Amino acid sequence: MVLDASVKRQTYIEDCEVCCHPIEVRYSVENDEVRQFEARAI
Numbered sequence: 001m002v003l004d005a006s007v008k009r010q011t012y013i014e015d016c017e018v019c020c021h022p023i024e025v026r027y028s029v030e031n032d033e034v035r036q037f038e039a040r041a042i
Contacts, residue, residue, distance in 0.1 A: 001039075005029050013042070 004010070009028045016023055021041060028036040 001025070003027055003029075003034060003037075005032055005034070016041075 001014070007029070011024065011026045013022050013024055015021070023039050024042050026036070026038045027034055
């Protein structure tokens with residue numbers, strides 16, 4: 001999974017590369033570092 005660090009806060013849905021089920025991804029970036037990351041099956 002590749003995160004875009006130029007976006008400071010993002011939530012999106014991505015299909016799992018293995019099973020193709022959707023995953024909700026949430027993350028936030030501060031000072032070019034991922035500070036919060038969450039991925040959950042939906």
